[in-house]
Amino acid sequence: MKLHILGCYAATPRTMTSPTSQVLEIKGHMFLIDCGEGTQVQLRKNKIKFSRINHIFISHLHGDHFFGLPGLVSTFRLLGRDREMHIYGPKGIKEVITLLLKLGSSWTNYKLTFHELTSKEPQLIFEDDKVTVETVPLDHRVYTNGFLFKEKLGERKLNIEAVARYKIDTAYFQNIKNGKDISSDDGRVIPNSELTFDTPRPKSYAFCSDTAYSPEIVPQIMGTTALYHESTFLESEAHLSGKTRHSTAKEAAAIAKAAKVGKLILGHYSTRYRSITLFKEEAQEVFQNVELADDGKVFEF
Amino acid sequence: MKLHILGCYAATPRTMTSPTSQVLEIKGHMFLIDCGEGTQVQLRKNKIKFSRINHIFISHLHGDHFFGLPGLVSTFRLLGRDREMHIYGPKGIKEVITLLLKLGSSWTNYKLTFHELTSKEPQLIFEDDKVTVETVPLDHRVYTNGFLFKEKLGERKLNIEAVARYKIDTAYFQNIKNGKDISSDDGRVIPNSELTFDTPRPKSYAFCSDTAYSPEIVPQIMGTTALYHESTFLESEAHLSGKTRHSTAKEAAAIAKAAKVGKLILGHYSTRYRSITLFKEEAQEVFQNVELADDGKVFEF
Numbered sequence: 246m247k248l249h250i251l252g253c254y255a256a257t258p259r260t261m262t263s264p265t266s267q268v269l270e271i272k273g274h275m276f277l278i279d280c281g282e283g284t285q286v287q288l289r290k291n292k293i294k295f296s297r298i299n300h301i302f303i304s305h306l307h308g309d310h311f312f313g314l315p316g317l318v319s320t321f322r323l324l325g326r327d328r329e330m331h332i333y334g335p336k337g338i339k340e341v342i343t344l345l346l347k348l349g350s351s352w353t354n355y356k357l358t359f360h361e362l363t364s365k366e367p368q369l370i371f372e373d374d375k376v377t378v379e380t381v382p383l384d385h386r387v388y389t390n391g392f393l394f395k396e397k398l399g400e401r402k403l404n405i406e407a408v409a410r411y412k413i414d415t416a417y418f419q420n421i422k423n424g425k426d427i428s429s430d431d432g433r434v435i436p437n438s439e440l441t442f443d444t445p446r447p448k449s450y451a452f453c454s455d456t457a458y459s460p461e462i463v464p465q466i467m468g469t470t471a472l473y474h475e476s477t478f479l480e481s482e483a484h485l486s487g488k489t490r491h492s493t494a495k496e497a498a499a500i501a502k503a504a505k506v507g508k509l510i511l512g513h514y515s516t517r518y519r520s521i522t523l524f525k526e527e528a529q530e531v532f533q534n535v536e537l538a539d540d541g542k543v544f545e546f
Numbered sequence: 547m548k549l550h551i552l553g554c555y556a557a558t559p560r561t562m563t564s565p566t567s568q569v570l571e572i573k574g575h576m577f578l579i580d581c582g583e584g585t586q587v588q589l590r591k592n593k594i595k596f597s598r599i600n601h602i603f604i605s606h607l608h609g610d611h612f613f614g615l616p617g618l619v620s621t622f623r624l625l626g627r628d629r630e631m632h633i634y635g636p637k638g639i640k641e642v643i644t645l646l647l648k649l650g651s652s653w654t655n656y657k658l659t660f661h662e663l664t665s666k667e668p669q670l671i672f673e674d675d676k677v678t679v680e681t682v683p684l685d686h687r688v689y690t691n692g693f694l695f696k697e698k699l700g701e702r703k704l705n706i707e708a709v710a711r712y713k714i715d716t717a718y719f720q721n722i723k724n725g726k727d728i729s730s731d732d733g734r735v736i737p738n739s740e741l742t743f744d745t746p747r748p749k750s751y752a753f754c755s756d757t758a759y760s761p762e763i764v765p766q767i768m769g770t771t772a773l774y775h776e777s778t779f780l781e782s783e784a785h786l787s788g789k790t791r792h793s794t795a796k797e798a799a800a801i802a803k804a805a806k807v808g809k810l811i812l813g814h815y816s817t818r819y820r821s822i823t824l825f826k827e828e829a830q831e832v833f834q835n836v837e838l839a840d841d842g843k844v845f846e847f
Contacts, residue, residue: 257620257621257624258584258587259587259590260590282583282584282586283559283583283584283587285558285559286559286561286584289561306646306650307652308616308617308650312620312646313583315609315613316558316559316583316609316613319609319613320557320558323557335649337645337649338649340645341642341646341649344638344641344645345607345609345613345642348636348639348642349607349608349609349688350687351608386651387651
C-alpha cells in the first residue's frame with residue numbers, strides 16, 4: 246500500500262502548499278481522496294497517471310477539499326478518457342458538478358457516476374475481490390465522512406510438500422487455498438492448516454479529515470495499519486478546535502492510541518504555522534509512531 | 547496602465563503554465579480579468595494584494611476561465627475581507643457560486659454583488675470618473691464577452707502663464723480645466739485652447755478571449771492602445787479554429803491590423819505547442835507590433 250500526499254494544508258492554496266488531496270495505491274487501484282484546488286497540477290508533479298484513477302472519494306464540500314474536482318472532471322474529458330469514473334461524496338456534489346458542466350455547454354465523453362452519501366452510520370461504499378471501502382462518519386461543521394480502505398484476506402498459500410505427501414489432486418487446490426479442509430479417500434479429514442501457510446495480515450488505511458476529536462470512530466478504525474488524522478491546530482490554539490470542529494495534534498494522537506493503529510500520519514495543518522515540526526512533538530507526548538504528511542511525500546506500509 | 551499576466555494558456559493547468567487570468571491596473575483600480583484554476587496562487591506569486599481587487603470580470607463559463615473563482619471567493623472570506631466585491635460574468639455565475647457556498651454551509655462576510663450579462667450587444671458595465679468598462683461580444687462555443695477598458699479624457703492642464711496674463715480669477719479655474727471658454731470683463735471670449743494644454747490621449751485596453759475570428763468587433767476596439775487577442779492555434783492547426791471557435795495567431799493579427807491598435811498581445815496558446823515563438827512570427831506576417839503574453843509577464847502602456 247502506497248500513499249501519495251498531494252496536498253495536506255488547511256484553508257487556501259498557497260505558493261508552496263496545497264489543500265487536501267492524496268492518492269492511495271492499494272491492490273492495483275489508484276484511489277483519489279479529496280480534491281482541493283490545484284489537485285490536477287499536483288497529480289502531474291507527482292507523476293501519477295490520470296488514466297489510472299477510476300474512483301474519487303470526497304470527504305466534504307468545503308472548498309479546500311473539492312474545488313479541484315470540476316477542473317479534474319473537465320481535464321479527463323480533454324485527455325480523451327472513455328472509462329467510467331466513480332465519484333463518492335456528500336449529497337449535492339452531483340448537482341453542482343452537473344451545473345458547472347451545463348454552464349460550460351460541455352459534458353463528459355466518459356460515464357460519470359456519482360455515489361451520493363447521506364448516511365450518518367458507516368457504510369460499505371466500494372467492494373471488489375481484493376478491497377473494501379467504508380465511510381467513517383466524522384464530526385465537522387458540514388456533513389463529512391472519512392474513508393476506511395481495507396485489503397481483503399487473500400487466498401491461503403498452498404503447502405506444496407504437504408499436498409504432494411497427501412497425493413491431493415490439483416482439482417482441489419482452489420478449495421484448499423480458499424481455506425477448506427479436505428477429506429481423503431479413506432474418509433480421514435485433513436485440516437486446512439496442514440495444507441496451507443498463513444497469508445500476510447491484510448493492511449488497512451483510514452483517512453479522517455476534517456473532524457473534531459471524535460472517539461466514536463475508534464471501534465471502526467481499531468487496529469488500522471495507518472491512520473491519517475487531521476491536526477489543524479497545536480495546543481496553543483486548542484481553544485479554536487471546538488468551535489471550528491477541527492482537532493489538535495494531541496487529539497489526533499489520542500484517537501491513534503485508543504484505536505491501537507500502527508502508524509499515525511498528521512496533516513491538514515493550519516497555514517498560520519511557519520513550521521510543522523511541533524505537530525509531531527505534541528502528538529508524540531501521547532502516541533509514539535507519528536509521521537508528518539507533507540506535499541509530495543510518499544508513505545509505504 | 548499595467549497588465550499582469552497571471553496565466554495565458556488554454557485548456558488545463560499544468561506544472562509550468564496556468565489557464566487564463568490577468569490583472570489590469572488602471573487609474574487606481576486592480577481589475578481581475580478571468581479566473582482559471584490556480585489564480586489565487588498566481589496572485590500570490592505575482593505579489594498582487596488580494597485586498598486591492600474589487601472587480602472581477604469573467605469572459606465565459608469554461609473551466610479554464612473561471613474554475614479558480616469559487617476558491618478566490620472563499621479565500622477573500624478567510625482573509626477577513628469586508629469590502630463589497632463585484633463580479634461581472636455570464637448569467638448562471640451567480641447560481642453556481644451561490645450553490646457552492648451553500649454546499650459548504652458558508653457565506654461571505656463581505657457583500658458579493660453579481661452583475662450577470664446576457665446582452666449580445668456591447669454594454670457599458672462599469673463607470674466612474676476616470677474609467678469605463680464595456681463588454682465586447684465575442685464568437686465562441688458558449689456566450690462570451692471580451693472587455694474594453696478605457697481611461698476617460700482627464701482635465702485639461704492649466705496654462706499658468708496665460709491665466710495670469712488675462713488676470714483670470716481662480717474661481718474659474720475648474721471650468722477652464724473642464725474645457726470651457728472664458729468671457730473677459732470687456733466681453734471678449736478667450737478660447738479654452740489659449741488657457742490650457744492638451745492632456746495625454748486616454749489609453750485603452752481590450753481583452754478578447756475566447757473567440758473565433760470576428761471582424762464585427764473591429765469598430766468597437768478601433769485605435770485601442772493594446773489588444774489582448776486569443777491565438778489558440780498556429781497556421782498548421784488553422785483547420786481546428788472554426789470548429790472550436792478559436793483563432794489563429796494570424797487571425798488575431800488581422801483583427802489588430804483592421805482595428806489599428808497600438809500593440810497586439812497574443813495569448814491563450816494551445817498546450818500542444820512546445821514553444822510559443824512561432825505565434826509571434828506568424829502574427830508579424832500581418833501586423834508588426836506583436837508581443838507574446840506569458841505567465842508572470844507584465845506589460846506597461
